[in-house]
Amino acid sequence: MKTNFFTMAAVVLICCTTLTKASAQANRQPSKAILSFVNASEDDAEENLTTGKTTVSSTDLKLNSTEKDKQVIGIRFTNLNIPQGAIISSARLIYNVDELKDGWNELTVSAENADHAPAFKAVNNNISARVKTEVSIKLDDNSVWVNINGSFTSPNIAPVIQEIVNRPGWEEMNAIALLLEGSGESTAIAYDGNPNLPPMLIVNYSENQNAFTNVLILTNDDKINQSSTNPQENGIRY
Secondary structure, eight states: OHHHHHHHHHHHHHHHHHHHHHHTTTOSSOOEEEEEEOOSGGGEEEEETTTOOEESSOSEEEOOOOSSSOEEEEEEEEEEOOOTTOEEEEEEEEEEEEEEOSOOOEEEEEEBOSSSOOOOOSSTTTTTTSOBOSOOEEEETTSOOEEETTEEEOOOOHHHHHHHHTSTTOOTTEEEEEEEEEEOOEEEEOTTTOTTSOOEEEEEEESSTTSOOOOEEEOTTSOEEEOOSSGGGGTOOO
16 A cells, blocks of 8 residues: 555656646746655644644544534645745645545635644644634535545645745745544544555646646546646536
């Protein structure tokens, strides 16, 4: 499983680089792609919203909150080599499934509204007390999560990332903390559950509004395809 997950990540980057070079002749400033893995216990955490207890050493991230036991999940990505004010064309969260029930109900993804999100701590209300972005993405039953060999790829959450990199104080290599809450129906593998299968963030961005955008579609047969410049022609919304 380790090989499959990290190989998939490598192929994503290689594919992005290849497509970028191919489009360079037609556009002076083609888009770029980066990825970041959770790489420490303090970079993913869960908080019980009833008690405020925050756990940074859990082996999984329970997205299957209930009315009785609501949780908020924090996932922090570091060393994001994205310039301030870059144009985010696509951003996707990928995680490996620890437990899967009957699909998804309703989740909301936002981010901590900070120039450089700090690591999580085992302190009460450490996730919920963070100021959220004004923008959030609602992932409900109509959202399409792509399932590949036990991992899930989210719909596009670019507007959330865009709000952070637009901040005047954002700098390349800073960190972004994503915040997930709602009533999802699965459990993700946390860093402490398997450091070889951590959550991952893939971001496509450009520094020019007219730059060519590489839209990557991850399919169940592990192939990565490039869509047309109008993704809706392929029946996929971004």
